[in-house]
Amino acid sequence: MRRLGKVVVLGAWLLITLFPLYWIVVTSLKPKAEIFSMPLKYWPDAITFEHYAELFSFADFGAYLLNSLIVSLVAAAVVTVIGVIGGHTLARFSFPGRGAVMLAFLVTQMIPLFIALGPLYLLMSDLDLLNRLAGLMLVYVAMLVPFSTIIMRGFCERIPAALEEAAQVDGATRLVAMLRVVIPVMLPGIAATFIFAFVQCWNELFLAITFIDSEDSKTIPVAMNSFITQYDIDWGSMAAATVVSVIPTLVLFAAIRRYIVEGLTAGAVKG
Amino acid sequence: MVARHAKPAFTVRRARFIALCLLPGAVFVALFTYYPMIRGAVIAFQRYNLFDLTSTPFVGLENFWSVLAEERFWTALRNTGTWVVVSLFFQFFLGFGLALLLRRQFRGRGLYQAWVFFPWAMSGFLIGLLWRWMFNGQFGVINDLLLKAGIIDERIGFLASPGWAMTSVIVANIWYGVTFFAIMIMAALQSVPPELYEAASVDGASRMRQFWHVTLPHIRPTLALIVLLRIIWILNFPDLIYSMTGGGPAGSTDIITTFLIQQVSGGDYGRAGAVGMLALGLLLAFSIFYLNVTRMERS
Amino acid sequence: MTSSRLAAPSALLAAATLVLAACGSGSGSSSGEVRLRMIESLTSPDRTKLIKSLIADFEKANPGVTVELVSPPLESADQKINQIMQTKKDLDVLEVRDHTAKSMSNNGWLAELPTTSWSGWSDLTDLAQKKAVEVGGKPYLLPYGFYQRTLFYRTDWGMTQPPTTWQELYEAGKKMTTGDRFGYSFRGGKGGADYAVMMISAYNGESVNPEKAYYLKDKRTIFSTPEATQAMDLYLKIFKEASPPDSVSWAYPEMVQGFTSGVTGMLIQDPEVIKTVQESAVKAWSTSPIPKGPTGYALQPVGYAGWGVTSFSKHQKEAIKLVQFLSEAKQSIAFAKGNSLIPISKQAQDDPQFSQGAWKAYLEAQRDPKQVITIRPVDYPGWSQFGIDSDRDVQALITGKKTIAEVLKSWDAFWADQAKQVS
Known part of the structure; x- marks a missing residue:
């Protein structure tokens, strides 16, 4: 009985979660005329791949995918490395101003993006970082460093310091100790932080739209925003683009799902 | 806490080491977050309008008074409250429920997780568009389903009526956010050492009591932190509302951040800065209050 | 000892990001070539395609000049243009709308365009000539077409x-x-x-x-x-x-x-x-x-928008040439047809496309x-x-x-x- 209830609840929630996904796939497969036709069709009369073809022909969607992939992978990697070093330091040493550092990181999350955007644009222009993937990476790193550092700090605290000390006694320097001993133990946390950062970068719109406008540096969200035109929201192409854009994250997610569940707040557990 | 083992003395060499390790993160945050924020904050005290940027005199608190005198700001503030509290409430409890159900291993759990966590992989902006399309008053599938089920007699302009718009964006936000909580809470649940449960069962505690007296106290600090982070994020990332309603109709889904965006697009950067500073101030005050209440400052 | 060991990687990291930044995707202009940067505001896929083909014609007619067209998403386009204008860098030609002309001229971002010295000026309709100088009394833009309901x-x-x-x-x-x-x-x-x-x-x-x-x-x-x-x-x-x-x-x-x-x-x-x-x-x-x-x-x-040149353009001569090229009868009529706008060229008055079918209502209103x-x-x-x-x-x-x-x-x-x- 209890088991049945559980199955029903889980099933219902799965349905609620997946229905929008189903609907977006169906919309992406409908011919334009059928998207706006009554009564609504829950499966297209004739499946069409025109929206997908359009995506890869008119817009250089392949290039955008690649841009997004480069930016997200590099930024996520840098964020994770900085997070490991910073988090480890904050966890292992007590020093004057440690609380202030933590607070400074936490406050960054509260700053409304839109008051900083104008000045940030001028700064990026002065540094000649506009319209460059590298510029976008730098901003993304800055955006995510606080989160990754805080998470990593929590993670390090759960690892007995004795592990590292034992390694040092053996004559290894602190760095080697960290690499040999700490990193393997922290692997789930590292994986979780990495994928979290990746997803954030992959989906980020407002910064990308502000700093990127040349064709060859556009990322996926910027390109998708272009489908909203004054004339017509091209729902078919939008749906197709959504489907394509979600696939990489889903694949990545499926690959390291186990780490995420174990990892993400394990870091935050100790707050 | 950290200091289970004796810490080495604080020396110059150690200080240099600490500084060097924190430097990369600090540089990024200082340059790309704090520096622009401070410049933006200064603008809040200037007359700074796109219409004429050749003269931008300092005007003291004029922008703040003008914002505070506006009824729309207060409407946005009230809406922000509704938006955050209701979204959070459902996200939290549904997420908690889901996490509890997924806690024990069962066949197909991995597959189930992979699918049910999928909203997490999408951007708020896309989710906004997707739900805007589903809530469409004419061709929206939600209207169609409700009609077919006999729950409504005629189509509802969900995003067009002030009475429904907030409910609609909140529904979308709940759908989006449950996953986050489910993942976080699952992780927290797994951090509870099994010994604690064993001890409790020896005492003959019921499952309910176990939950109240063992599980909950153990994961409370984690919950407090993720709830705080979530509150900040729900408030600060307007992409979902922005792409669903843009704050409309008639400001009924305007939250403080969409209000801010409107000030920016109206070209009055001074006032936009003032709104931003007010939002930041409120969040800071709330966080300090919250941290005190949940006694997070101990750790 | 230990500190320098760990300092090295972090320094490397910082250096790597800076190098990445320095040699990012943007490439400097090569010698002798004039590279214009142009931005549009009322973006739509079909319109962008059309503008690109007109630009290609311009590049063919003007060897040594290349034009990069920036097409920001419609929703944020004007904001983006304003942001670029504030940096006073890297922009030569832009779409100016009736809504944005005043603030842009107030801020000194727009260059005055030559009128009478340009042969195409006399081919513009009276309305086009009037709207070109409507804001600020100076020709800050050449309209490309008109919107009337x-x-x-x-x-x-x-x-x-x-x-x-x-x-x-x-x-x-x-x-x-x-x-x-x-x-x-x-x-x-x-x-x-x-x-x-x-x-x-x-x-x-x-x-x-x-x-x-x-x-x-x-x-x-x-x-x-x-x-x-x-x-x-x-x-x-x-x-x-x-x-x-x-x-x-x-x-x-x-x-x-x-x-x-x-x-x-x-x-x-x-x-x-x-x-x-x-x-x-x-x-x-x-x-x-x-x-x-x-x-x-x-x-x-009557709503309008047009092409303007930035006051800080480093290639103002070529930029003006591009704006004039787009405003000449052939190109402007093609643009008006492609977007179905009321044209700016007198020659279009003889064009059947602008006087028949759905367009008749406009003639009726004009009379x-x-x-x-x-x-x-x-x-x-x-x-x-x-x-x-x-x-x-x-x-x-x-x-x-x-x-x-x-x-x-x-x-x-x-x-x-x-x-x-x-x-």
Whole structure:
């Protein structure tokens, strides 16, 4: 009985979660005329791949995918490395101003993006970082460093310091100790932080739209925003683009799902 | 806490080491977050309008008074409250429920997780568009389903009526956010050492009591932190509302951040800065209050 | 010891990011080549394609000059342009809209364009010449075409004659409204206040000052009269009794979609829509001039946008050349046709495409002395703010959160205050 209830609840929630996904796939497969036709069709009369073809022909969607992939992978990697070093330091040493550092990181999350955007644009222009993937990476790193550092700090605290000390006694320097001993133990946390950062970068719109406008540096969200035109929201192409854009994250997610569940707040557990 | 083992003395060499390790993160945050924020904050005290940027005199608190005198700001503030509290409430409890159900291993759990966590992989902006399309008053599938089920007699302009718009964006936000909580809470649940449960069962505690007296106290600090982070994020990332309603109709889904965006697009950067500073101030005050209440400052 | 070991990787990391930044995707211009950067605002995929082909022609005719076209997403385009302008860097040619011209010239971002010394100038219609110098009295842009509204209506929904007044539009719309069908594509979303202003102007009729269309000839605002209240009464009725409830949030795309997908029977929109409707499933339709008020007058502004050159362009000569090239008869007519706009070239008057079919309504309006063209106060400091505020007021009105009297009173107060600020 209890088991049945559980199955029903889980099933219902799965349905609620997946229905929008189903609907977006169906919309992406409908011919334009059928998207706006009554009564609504829950499966297209004739499946069409025109929206997908359009995506890869008119817009250089392949290039955008690649841009997004480069930016997200590099930024996520840098964020994770900085997070490991910073988090480890904050966890292992007590020093004057440690609380202030933590607070400074936490406050960054509260700053409304839109008051900083104008000045940030001028700064990026002065540094000649506009319209460059590298510029976008730098901003993304800055955006995510606080989160990754805080998470990593929590993670390090759960690892007995004795592990590292034992390694040092053996004559290894602190760095080697960290690499040999700490990193393997922290692997789930590292994986979780990495994928979290990746997803954030992959989906980020407002910064990308502000700093990127040349064709060859556009990322996926910027390109998708272009489908909203004054004339017509091209729902078919939008749906197709959504489907394509979600696939990489889903694949990545499926690959390291186990780490995420174990990892993400394990870091935050100790707050 | 950290200091289970004796810490080495604080020396110059150690200080240099600490500084060097924190430097990369600090540089990024200082340059790309704090520096622009401070410049933006200064603008809040200037007359700074796109219409004429050749003269931008300092005007003291004029922008703040003008914002505070506006009824729309207060409407946005009230809406922000509704938006955050209701979204959070459902996200939290549904997420908690889901996490509890997924806690024990069962066949197909991995597959189930992979699918049910999928909203997490999408951007708020896309989710906004997707739900805007589903809530469409004419061709929206939600209207169609409700009609077919006999729950409504005629189509509802969900995003067009002030009475429904907030409910609609909140529904979308709940759908989006449950996953986050489910993942976080699952992780927290797994951090509870099994010994604690064993001890409790020896005492003959019921499952309910176990939950109240063992599980909950153990994961409370984690919950407090993720709830705080979530509150900040729900408030600060307007992409979902922005792409669903843009704050409309008639400001009924305007939250403080969409209000801010409107000030920016109206070209009055001074006032936009003032709104931003007010939002930041409120969040800071709330966080300090919250941290005190949940006694997070101990750790 | 230990510190330097760990310092090395972090320094490396910082260095790597900086190197990445330095040799990012942007490449410097090679020697001798002039590289122009141009940005558009009213972006749409088809239009971008067309502009690119015109640019290709320009590059062919001007070896050594290449043009990079930037096409930001429509929603954020003007903001993006303003941001770039503030950096005063890396932009040569841009799309200037009637809404943005004043602030851009105020801030000294636009270069004056030569007029009489350019052979193409005399080929521009009087309207185009007038609009080129409308804001600031100096030629800061060359218009590429004009937007003027006209009424689109279904001929197969039981309406034999198009409505000529707003009252008739209301009655016809009410008749059409049955079940899933509605009479009128109401605009309640972004830009909705424009339509309220259109009706208020028609009701005020002759007493409106066409040069400053939010004011009457006696300097009061058009929102202060009893006629304005009458107009808004009917405006509200059109929404409640002849329009889809969903149209509370309709802006341009939804209004057009409403008409082309067979939800609504009437639509008042720009000529661009002609093309969209032709390509849609709606076959039985026609156009007519916009409805008039009880005074027998209809007033509307002519919207425009054009190409301008930045004051900080490093290649101003080539940039001006590009703008002039785009404004020459051949290119400008191609552009007007492709986007279905009212053309700027005198030569287009002989072109059958602009005088037949759906375009006939425009000729009809031009010949009617009571279809008056006005100028909106786009050069007043409060213009953009009013755009945002008034749209919200309209939504508040039609959703019953505000009364007509409240809305009109606040609009009247706003523009009376603006008049003081300007004088």
